[in-house]
Amino acid sequence: MKNVVVKTQALKKYYQTGNQTVRALDGVDFEVVEREFISIIGKSGSGKSTLLHMIGGLDTPSSGTVIVDGVNLESLNSEQLALFRRRKVGFIFQQYNLIPDLNVYDNIIFPLELDGMQIDKDFIQELLEILNISDKQEMLPAMLSGGEQQRVAIIRALATKPAIILADVN
Numbered sequence: 475m476k477n478v479v480v481k482t483q484a485l486k487k488y489y490q491t492g493n494q495t496v497r498a499l500d501g502v503d504f505e506v507v508e509r510e511f512i513s514i515i516g517k518s519g520s521g522k523s524t525l526l527h528m529i530g531g532l533d534t535p536s537s538g539t540v541i542v543d544g545v546n547l548e549s550l551n552s553e554q555l556a557l558f559r560r561r562k563v564g565f566i567f568q569q570y571n572l573i574p575d576l577n578v579y580d581n582i583i584f585p586l587e588l589d590g591m592q593i594d595k596d597f598i599q600e601l602l603e604i605l606n607i608s609d610k611q612e613m614l615p616a617m618l619s620g621g622e623q624q625r626v627a628i629i630r631a632l633a634t635k636p637a638i639i640l641a642d643v644n
């Protein structure tokens with residue numbers, strides 16, 4: 475049997491705005507096993523980004539549990555959670571979140587540098603070529619099209635060779 479890499483149990487996230495409660499997630503149970511590829515489809519506002527943020531440790535649930543690679547995220551302090559996000563998770567943000575003052579290459583290696591990790595230059599060049607953006611390595615994000623920025627965000631998420639990749643794409 476394959477390892478369960480992501481597991482959520484009775485996961486809820488309610489947002490309180492004024493006197494209104496938005497039930498973005500209302501009891502989500504699901505599992506992802508090793509090497510599995512899952513697409514979550516749902517209409518705008520249905521909670522897809524919220525779910526990925528909970529799994530990636532970017533935000534905390536109202537209740538329920540998230541277990542990634544055998545670790546219950548609730549048991550991590552903020553420092554451990556930051557390490558979890560940097561080492562275990564590759565997150566491709568819906569709005570890309572590239573750093574505007576850094577060129578393409580520096581954006582890609584930024585998470586590695588933050589952590590003092592070895593930079594596998596061949597691997598990064600290979601990714602740049604596969605995603606067909608190697609000729610724009612020295613450009614700033616503002617000079618790129620939306621799709622090009624998204625490809626840079628994908629490479630940045632892959633560059634750390636994370637255990638899980640969460641892609642909040644549309």
Ligand SMILES: Nc1ncnc2c1ncn2[C@@H]1O[C@H](COP(=O)(O)OP(=O)(O)OP(=O)(O)O)[C@@H](O)[C@H]1O
Nearest residue numbers: 489490491496498517518519520521522523524525
């Ligand atoms: N910080 C927040 N405060 C209040 N409500 C929020 C917040 N973030 C999200 N929501 C609400 O939670 C619900 C789910 O939002 P979410 O961003 O997860 O949807 P989504 O499925 O990713 O939508 P889209 O396809 O448009 O990206 C929406 O009704 C949204 O308005």
Ligand SMILES: [Mg+2]
Nearest residue numbers: 522523568642
């Ligand atoms: Mg979204």
